[in-house]
Amino acid sequence: MNVIKGLYHKKHSFNIIFVQSLMTVIKGLYRNKSSLIALISSRCSCWVYKHIRPTLFIILPSTLEAKGAISRFLYLCDNPNPFLIMNSSNWKAYRLANQQASASDKSGRPNGQRTGPHSTRHQGPRIQNQRVLRALGMTSAISSADPKPVDFVKTNELKECLVTFNVFEPEAETFHRMEVLGSLNRLAKQWLQEELLRRNVPTNVDETGGGNIFTFGSYRLGVHCSGADIDALCVVPRYIDRTDFFKSFLELLKEQPEVKELRAIEEAFVPVMKMKFDGVEIDLLFARLSLHAIPENLDLSSNELLRYLDEKCVRSLNGCRVTDEIIRLVPNADNFMLALRAVKLWAKRRGIYSNSLGFLGGVSWALLLARACQLYPTALPATLLNKFFLVFSQWKWPQPVLLKKPENAGFGFQVWDPRVNLYDRYHLMPIITPAYPHQNSTYNVSESTRTIIMEEFRNGLAITEEVMAGKCGWDRLFETPNFFARYKHYIVLLASSNSAEDQLQWCGYTESKIRHLVSSLERNQLISVAHVHPVCYPSVPLHTNNGQPMALAPGSSAFEVTAEVKTEDGVKTVNGDGKPRHCSMWFIGLAFEQHNVSVDLTYDIMSFTKTLCYQADRSNVSRVGRTIEARYVRRKELRQYLCESLLEGALAAGDKRRRATRDAPSKKRRVEEADGA
Template sequence: MSNDYDKSGENEATQEYKTYGVTPPISVNPPTEKELKYTETLIETLKKFGLFESEEDARKREIVLGKLNTIVKDFVKYVSLKHHLPESVANEAGGKIFTFGSYRLGVHGAGADIDTLCVTPKHIQREDFFEDMYEALKKRPEVTNLTPVTDAYVPVMKFYFSGIPIDLLFAQLQLSSIPDDLDLSNNELLKGIDDRCIRSVNGSRVTDEILRLVPDIPAFRSALRCIKLWAKRRAIYSNVMGFLGGVAWAMLVARVCQLYPRAAASAIVSKFFLIMYQWKWPQPVLLKPIEDGPLQVRVWNPKLYPSDKAHRMPVITPAYPSMCATHNVTMSTQTIMTQEFKRATDIVEYIMVGVKQWPELFAKHDFFQKYRYYLQVIASSNTEERQRKWSGLVESRLRQLVMKLELVENLVLAHPFIDGFSRSTVCLNDEEGLNAAHGIFPKREKEFTEEEKQKLIENNEGRIVYTTIFYIGLQIEPRAAGQTAPRKLDISWPTSEFTKLVKSWDKYDENSMGIVVQYIKSTNLPDEVFEEGEHPKTKVKKRSKSSRVC
């Protein structure tokens, strides 16, 4: 889409009255010289953070996507033959890869993942995808860290292909074959497919619709790069943990672009934080009116569906059927994001008058210095492949623990950290294995080499325990004035319910998987959560006690 406001002056009179979105623009004024100058310094700052990939990296991504498209076609043909379809039909069944998210929006940076969608004809089932496509990818030498997440709201296969992180979704359409020129914008394609397929297809449809609905794509892209970097640096970029994912941040930025259709990126960023801080949630953010359609599919409607009414920060996708992209937001994560909007509003206000610089906006989060007490959620297992699946399942359920913690007396906030910390540990006896599953790792003068590890395992002299540790910061109600008695924080019910929930997974194996939820004081946080130059509070030797060990 071209920039409407790069056209000659003769069109300005008509352009300034064009409405993008559900309300007229707040301002159609062109950018000032100062805003253009601050936009230049913003772009320079983003480049220093490595947000623009090289031409070589761009070509590598195109090659990977080409290979992946071929693998999809081979997978569709293989399953077609497996289902006893004639070879002539199998050869014509097709299959195609679509991209969406940051890559499709043109705001991906070096090392960013590529959101992809595998579209197949009607005789290919989701089970085929997670079994046969999984096996096909597993055999490829370029593929590493292959992790299927089958129970997620949008089932996904995560992996690295030639070092590039890929999220691969699946959608089965009610077509006998998938042509290379398939256009997903056709609403009729949604007929007869299940909710999970609709959610998967809508990733691509939403991305294309966002690009159609913003007045100035270059300004939108620059502003979105800024907001994505800020959200990642402040540790609030994660849909699964109850914050916002990439598509939600993109829609919020797009909405501000609609309100200021001629603004430079720096002004859009400035307006973004103020508008989001003052937004009257749960009033939804919409890029266009919600469409009705002829299909028997659910469209977001808080008047009709109680679950939609419960959404705390609804940001609604523009492609039919409209859905809420922020259904995971909890009371705690909304509070944290609101605090971050306020912080950013204050900083950018100073930036725009020359008192502060852009890097100050992107200062790293202080999550591991912020709280006195934390919860460690430790998922453990005995093989690397099993651990990827198990830790993925535990991560996808952590939001349920956060919501249960929010009900605990004297607990103001349960703040989940957006990343887990994974490691493998050589354990020489059962005690070391049990300790590793509780986040206590043996300290050795010298780490084992890969050859030494293999020898220990072959001789039954040791085993490897794989762990992923997630953290939740606990903000406790301060003592009332004059109160001296100790306060109790009983989290036994939330932790017990959470462990029951994850153990109810149909692939859970108590002999090879473990789950532990325990308190830890800030003074006992492990070194791995801190970067060089950062330091925790003074450590004490005493370990924290488990509040719940399962």
């Protein structure tokens, strides 16, 4: 706070006015240190100023957490003016450019007329688009043209459209998240103190910093929507092991009444602990650094922190490091964040947002948009959205998408390099993370999912072209297609278990393996596309429907309250009969190369189910009552698994096509009628 106050008193030297209301907010957060740690990690050494003309904000934070905090504050204030987020190096270039502009304009202005970049209100956007930002990316920009008036209009229309889809989080929910993160941070520090005392670690370690909670992903980027989860990372000193995190800390969380649906996935590629903390979903990772203490102002972007770490810790740290690099490598963070909200909404509505199922996850979509921002550094969000579809609808895959030149820090970790690693040559849609060690964030993409994504890129380009031409509105871009009207053939994948607790874990494990079934189906020469719908449908309790599954709307809870009995072997069953009660299902649409052809999918389906069960046994995931089953169905048979509200329009579309085919005169008949006439 002393740093901020000192800068405030020196405002006359910069010809700027400090944002008074922001100072009040930071003072309030400072009283509650836990909330402050959760929001900006107690790093208040940020420079926040506001120009005399309210057309442009200049924010110069020393840390990304502070930058995200200020961005969220400006959004909560409903500030309509554009603002620019810069670092200290760009600030020097900004001031130099303004001084040069003032000197060049003095000769042509009457005495007493204001000079400089803020002489008129309409010059604010011009300042924002001056070429003071350094060149970013692997290539030079395609266009650095200033925005046109229509770009501002379309951007405002885009904001209004996004509001109708509730992508902006309410103020009350934002502060609730901050309180949850503060509570989680206090629990983590309490656990660390107990572990350090148990290991007889010197007490000065806790005084200098025993550990900390960092956020990453959409929350750290400031683009999370209402109800979204929070990706967090627990960073501890070298005295704590991962086994302690997944045992003693897990037990501590179980004792908290606010924690629900807690489950640990220690055997995952990136070990994670999932939970609902006071209604907020949190994915908590773990990383142990080779430091004797973790200061609250620790900069995770330093490569030196990776020294002597194991691969799992490096993967966990990669989330925060990649998020920091993305923000650093985009020319305008404000435009990037608004456009990213639109891209994420579009991908979710179109059914192509899922990393585990072979589509793209949040990090991959952010990397793609960041590359478009580098190619069009002065474009506004509406224009960025159009250029995003333009660039990647024509991208020559498997040419990789890179935000910067890959580096090798020399710590021995494997980086994505198809020249060295044979397996990297088979990646179909490589999007490379910008932080060392560089990895491909889309290694799960298959032939089918790439085909579907490219089709959506072309469709998005056509729609945004019409939007920019004024032929339609932005809401058309976010229309949701009817998946069950798209294909004639489907595979229904059913995962069942005895209890609600077992079902939660079993669903997560099954979903992580579905992409292997898709790959197996793709190897069938008669199948052109195997399209998995990235929605898990809960079923009504099986014993209430004669053992037959019936899907409910996504988000519905099918876990009824029933008596659970513990058997001698410790396995939980419902009502003591051991029969599966809870079921979830996924649907895979199939498109064949030829029509009216007989295809035997028995081998592909049986191989997948047997392999999944075998891997579950080896991973200690298998439980009594957990089953997996795959069934082939036609579209007209979907009524057996889906309620009418979910099938609305799907079966009607199929009946309409069949009637059109039946009623249409054959080619031979049309020729005969023409000859007779």
